């Protein structure tokens with residue numbers, strides 16, 4: 001495996017994982033007000049944390065104050081309970097941006113975010129059996 | 139019962155069909171070009187997932203940023219697929235980038251993971267050593283799936299297991315990452331194995 005460039009530029013082995021230009025990343029963060037970290041609640045949502053709309057959300061007036069990205073994310077959440085990763089893929093936004101936006105929605109009471117299964121605490125046999133049978137039936 | 143279920147809305151749109159939801163995470167790792175994307179795509183609807191990382195974390199050992207402060211984040215692409223077992227029970231697959239420099243991603247991904255598939259190519263078996271080491275050290279259940287590329291000499295599972303010096307019991311499965319049934323079989327072996335490991339640990343902690 002030798003994809004190192006031989007030229008004099010900054011040789012970046014495996015550089016295909018990088019965007020040719022980091023520029024576009026600047027824009028997504030504009031919608032988070034430049035923040036790269038979720039707000040005061042300071043949670044780093046797991047990729048498979050599930051996001052559900054809150055039973056008792058703020059009123060329409062407050063919702064009207066949300067930015068377009070917040071609102072489209074909220075629409076995705078309303079359509080279906082989804083993981084953070086899916087929301088990022090569906091919204092076509094980087095995960096970090098989605099985490100920040102979700103942090104806002106959590107703070108203001110529009111959504112709730114589940115904690116994923118804690119490490120080393122795997123589901124019981126019955127669930128695993130279900131997974132295996134489900135895989136077979138795919 | 140030890141694990142937490144995530145509570146979902148009991149009222150509202152859900153009609154109370156399912157009051158709990160469970161998401162399980164499986165990682166697909168292995169060397170560069172070994173078939174990770176192909177495997178995730180053959181068993182699930184694959185979607186690219188972008189995650190952005192600080193260059194100081196992502197590339198400090200590799201990249202000489204030479205004091206260029208502007209370029210602080212970089213995008214890392216991962217493969218991401220979901221298999222819905224039933225409403226309220228889903229399997230999420232994450233294909234990790236093959237390069238060593240992205241190991242830090244694994245630390246987050248492997249948190250709470252059910253297990254991992256380490257893809258191997260017998261023509262360059264050494265490429266999967268780091269992944270095998272990683273999961274062994276963290277006691278994350280994994281299976282080695284040997285992706286049988288055409289033209290590669292076929293080895294038996296035992297030979298691969300010996301060459302990788304795997305712990306006894308770690309399954310080695312021969313597969314064709316392009317084939318859905320083959321990919322499913324790999325996942326089934328992993329879930330079975332993760333279940334056995336889990337039970338063994340429970341017994342260990344009791345005795």
Ligand SMILES: Nc1nc2c(ncn2[C@@H]2O[C@H](COP(=O)(O)OP(=O)(O)OP(=O)(O)O)[C@@H](O)[C@H]2O)c(=O)[nH]1
Nearest residue numbers: 170171172173174175176236286287288314315316
């Ligand atoms: N013959 C054969 N080709 C395969 C198989 N699996 C993958 N390939 C091919 O091998 C190439 C690499 O596969 P990918 O799935 O992109 O590998 P990857 O691990 O995702 O690669 P990186 O993400 O770049 O590390 C592609 O051209 C695939 O079509 C297989 O089982 N048999």
Ligand SMILES: [Mg+2]
Nearest residue numbers: 174175217233
């Ligand atoms: Mg790939």
